[in-house]
Amino acid sequence: MYGLSETDRDLQARARALTDELIPHEEHAEAHDGELPDGVEAKLAAQARDLGLTATNMPTSVGGRGCTTLQVVLVQEQGGRVTNALAWLLTTPPAWWPAVANDHQRETFLLPTVRGERExxxxxxxxxxxxxxxxxxxxxxxxxxxxxxxxxxxxxxxxxxxxxxxxxxxxxxxxxxxxxxxxxxxxxxxxxxxxxxxxxxxxxxxxxxxxxxxxxxxxxxxxxxxxxDGMSFAYEWFRFERLMVAARCLGAAERLVDEMSAFAAGRQIGGERLADKQLVQGMLADSLTELFAARTLVYEVARGLDAGVDVKVAHAQCSMAKLFSSEMAGRVADRAVQVFGGRGYMRENVAERFFRELRVERIWEGASEVQRAIIADQLGKRGRARLL
CATH class of the missing domain: 2.40.110.10 (Butyryl-CoA Dehydrogenase, subunit A, domain 2)
Incomplete structure (x- = not known):
């Protein structure tokens, strides 16, 4: 599905396996200001490096994994399934830096960052x-x-x-x-x-x-x-980060769909499954449909970047991906809280944590209103056919 290659699917599976190991640590992190027990984070970070899941966006010339944009999206999407930023160990250092770093920057900052020694x-x-x-x-x-x-x-x-x-x-x-x-x-x-x-x-x-x-x-x-040159680096960073925000929102929405579907299937109300209530079915159906649409959009934008799409078109499309995916994930999180009911308001529940955490995705790296302005501006300058 989605036209992924065997290499893509292998990388995706490795990322999923690691994030499955992170998920059991969420409640501890929630209860301890985001921190994990001594040694746990370092162990997991080393595991991420060993699995080839760090510096995925960096060229092999500086020790990175040399992944395609789509492959970086696949890894970050799996990271999005985890709350409390535990998956931030799936590092993506600045991809624009290798081309412009002088010898001092390369040896002092860039290479150690790719190796996971600096942040x-x-x-x-x-x-x-x-x-x-x-x-x-x-x-x-x-x-x-x-x-x-x-x-x-x-x-x-x-x-x-x-x-x-x-x-x-x-x-x-x-x-x-x-x-x-x-x-x-x-x-x-x-x-x-x-x-x-x-x-x-x-x-x-x-x-x-x-x-x-x-x-x-x-x-x-x-x-x-x-x-x-400062603005050119900032714009490149924003394009990349907006796509990564979109990717992580896909992972969050997938986790929420899975969790609320499982809960609704097992929850009995008056002798009936919660999943058989039509209003609940509507929330599940809308969430799954919007996730499918968002994932298709994000993967297509990533493939366009890999194919060398015009930078102005890329700017608009990355904004589209962030806008739609972040808004989608927010709606899914709201529905998930509703499906879980009172349980969804407890911090031990994944829906409650995502309900709080996903709100910022509509703000940082450019608020949704900024993304709409960028998209409309590019539509006016380039026309619909160039952007779709």
Whole structure:
């Protein structure tokens, strides 16, 4: 089904087997701020590497798995079946980096990350910019052989477990003044501090603090690419991450369909199975149908990327995939809570956890409203036939 090759199915099966091992740890993570017992996470991460499920999006030239986009989607889809971000050990380092990394970045940051020895985070979002990257206030000023960085970044996901940061800023002065640049910065560099660490709806071990950069000095060797390239990397990252959000939403919806179907089949109400109640059947049928439609869309977008579709078309299609899949998963989660009834409101229940966790998929990497604006803009510029 879905035209998957034997290699695709083998990779998918390996990812499913590993995520099946992660699922029993969800309730412990939920009860312990997302954390697992000592040694468990490291063991599972090593298992993911041994199974070839890490750095799937990275070329073999830097030690990655060299998978197709569709294959990366298949792995991330299985990761989406697990709550509490336990499947984030299925790493996908920045695929745009190998082409532009200098020798220092390659040896110090990139290669160790692909090997699983280092972890990155992104300091891009700002309080008043939201999804509009063109409105950043953070600055970078060239000073001899260094750059001096200033700015306050919000929602710096995984900051507490990362050891280096990608920092995006507007260049102040020089030939590219007003354009954006991206820097890779050691987290322990002087001038970096956590302003506060807000509590979020989900229960995961990766925090999203507000982080201040005050006169942080980094060598010019830690400029990624060239001055003015920052937006191109951000756009590529957003295209990729939007597709990965869509993939994980497929996995979440599949898990929810399976769980609520099984519950409805076994639950007796007045001598009848809950699954035989027509209103419940309607929720199950709608959920399965929407999952089928979303999966078909996401796989097709992934195949287009592998075939080299025009980047502007890809931008719109990745937005379509994220928009439809994240909205779909949210509806499925809502139905699942309803099918489980009071049980669905208990944190020990997978429907309750996904109901909370999936809400952010309609916000981060560009809110649903932003995706709609991107899609409509590309429709106006390119027409329906180019996008479908």
């Amino acid at each position: 990155e985070c992104y300091a891009i979002t700002e309080e008043n910019a939201g999804s509009d990257l063109a409105d950043l206030q953070a600055t970078a000023v060239r000073d001899g052989d260094d750059y001096v960085l200033n700015g306050v970044k919000w929602h710096v996901t995984s900051y507490n477990v990362a050891d280096y940061v990608f920092f995006q800023a507007v260049l102040a002065g020089g030939e590219h003044a007003g354009e954006q640049a991206l820097f890779v910065v050691d987290k322990d560099a002087p001038g970096i501090s956590v302003v506060r660490t807000p509590a979020y709806t989900h229960t995961i071990a990766h925090h999203h603090p507000v982080v201040a950069f005050e006169d942080v000095r980094v060598p010019a060797t830690q400029l990624v690419g060239s001055e003015g």
